[in-house]
Amino acid sequence: MTWETIPQMVLSAADRFGSAEAVVDGDLRWSFVDLADRVRRAAGAFARAGVGKGDRVAVWAPNSAEWIVAAFGLVTAGGVLVPVNTRFKSEEAGDIIGRSGSxxxxxxxxxxxxxxxxxxxxPVIDLKSEFLTDADPFEVESAADDIADIIYTSGTTGRPKGVMMNHRQTLRLYAEWCDLADLREGDRYLIVNPFFHTFGYKAGLISSLIRGxxxxxxxxxxxxxxxxxxxRERITMLPGPPTLYHSLLEAAGTHDLSSLRAAVTGAADIPVELIRRIREELPFTSIMTGYGLTEAGTATASxxxxTAEQIATTVGKPCDGVEIAVADDGEVLVRGYSVMQGYLDDPAATAEAIDAExxxxxxDLGSIDDSGHLRIVGRKKDMFIVGGFNAYPAEIEGFLLEHPAVVQAAVIGVPDERLGQVGRAFVVxxxxxTEAELIEWSRDRMAGFKIPRSVRFLDALPxxxxxxxxxDLLH
Structure with a gap:
């Protein structure tokens, strides 16, 4: 890898891949040369609007060609990208835009x-306006250790925190990701994962431009x-959640899926049967699963x-230059070059997340098997103790999802006078x-301390x- 910064890599794609298609979005079709030109012009637009080196700009929009131009145009102008979740309401988005200093x-x-x-x-600017295109080409010299983006955590445990990453970290990690995921030059990559998320932006956009x-x-x-x-577009690369592959399996006989080659998925618990069916009933020749988080990007990969069982039940082995350990209490620890530079304006939270070593x-809670594969068993804060035994909701939810009537499941621990805590399942x-049928069904499949003692039926999980x-909304 010869690039120091993300803009160097993006703009070099024009020389590396020329007239090949870089972006297809509806009727729009851009070559790598077209994309590089648009990125330079967008950089000029940001510079003209007063965005200088280190200034932050938020992008609060769905996946589109214009999102790509805006993000890479911004970093080419020396700015720092702050992606905002498209599902956020104005108050939630405003909080992140304000705290990030965008x-x-x-x-x-x-x-x-x-x-x-x-x-x-x-100022609020429409991506679809002429803002990004009506400017002269521009470029600023950045350094490898400059902060390139601040991506906010999903906020399941309090207010989202801004994770700072630099250019060097991202380029090294996602160059390796291309190899692990079998992404190749000329692949046609349908990006379902949102660009506001590390997966969509880095394993999606940045990886595509690294590889062509x-x-x-x-x-x-x-x-x-x-x-x-x-x-229609002869897609070869299609990462996504397990539900995406269920949809593909259902449609295998009615749609032409013959172009598909590479799959990437991940979840706390994927049925082994699903991986086996993907391998046997769909055209994919490579299937990768992995484990990552905003604070460290992709940490492990298959x-x-x-084997199908390893892909389904573990999240693979550590990436190059990344160490994985499991603490005495079962918490998964990650160390290496890919760990974040810290949380924006929050040294206390940074010190709490990254220890002195x-x-x-x-x-997350996990274990490492004899072959070095990591298994994730749940969230530390979700674990509950039933009569002295540790119960992991993700594992119990996996069992419940095997019931033919259950579409979604969430399990929490609730107080119990005799055992301290017991499981309660919320299912769609x-x-x-009936509640009695599900509890009885569970008795044949899991240890007594794992069996939910009560079931609540919902139309949808929050x-x-x-x-x-x-x-925290389930009681």
Whole structure:
């Protein structure tokens, strides 16, 4: 890798890949030369608007070609990217825009019926306006250790915190990610993961430009739309959550999926049967699963040759230059070059997250097997103790999801006079099932201390803006 900064890498793609397709978004088709030109002009627009080196700018918009130009144009002008979750309401977005010190925010007016602006105290610019295109080309020299982006955590445990990463970290980690995920030059990469998230921005956009893959942004996940694009655009690379692959399996006989080659997924618990079916019933020749977090990017990944069981039940081995350990209390620790530079304006939270020896305390619980594979068993704060036994909600939820009536499940610990705590399950079902039936079904599948003692039926689980279950709202 010869680049010191993200702008160097992005702009060099014009020389490396020339007239090949870089971005396909609806009727829009740009080559790598086109994209580099647009990025330079966007940098000029930011400079003209008063954005200088180190200044922060928020992008609060769905996946699109313009998002790509705005993000890379900003860092080419020396600015720092602050992506904002598209599901946030104005007050939530305004909090992040304000605390990040962003000088302006770029939005897509009308997305999901929302007009952005009320409650925002900085200039609001529509991505689809001429702002990004109506300027002369511009470039600022940045350094490898300059902060490139501040991505906010999802906020399941309090207010989101701004994670600072520099250019060097991102380029090294996602160059390796390209190898691990089998991303190749000429691949056609349908990016379902949102750009405001580390996966969409770094494993998506940055990896595509490192390797020379065509980017096809998806603004809102819709299974039918994804299937149509896979067939029409001959998609080869399709990462996504397990639910995406369920949709592909259901559609295998009715849609042309023959172009698909590389899959990437991840979750606390993936059924082994799902991985087996992906391998046997879909055209994918490589399937990667991994573990990552905003504070360290991708920390572990499966390797070529891993079994279906290893891919499903573990999150692979550490990336190069990254160490993984498990503390005495079961918490997963991460150390290495990819760990964040800290939380923006929050030295106390930074010191709490990264100890004196450089270990990042992830808040996740896990174990490492004899072959060096990491398994995630749940969140530290979610664990509850039943009569002296540690119970991990993610594991129990995995069992419950095997019941044919259960679509979604969330488990929490509730007080119990005799055992201290016991499990309570909150489930969304597709067909009728009673509380007694689910509890009895659980008895044949898990140890007694893991069995939920009560079940609550919901129409939907409460989710935060990144789709994680808000367990503090379950009682």
């Amino acid at each position: 000088k302006m925010v770029l939005v897509q007016q009308g997305f999901l019926g929302v007009e952005h602006g009320p409650g925002i105290d900085v 893959a065509t980017i096809l942004p998806v603004p809102v996940f819709d299974a039918d739309r994804v299937l149509e694009l896979v067939a 390797r070529s040759g891993d 450089g270990w990042l305390h992830t808040g 079902t597709r067909t009728p099932v 989710l935060n803006a990144t789709g994680k279950v808000q367990k």
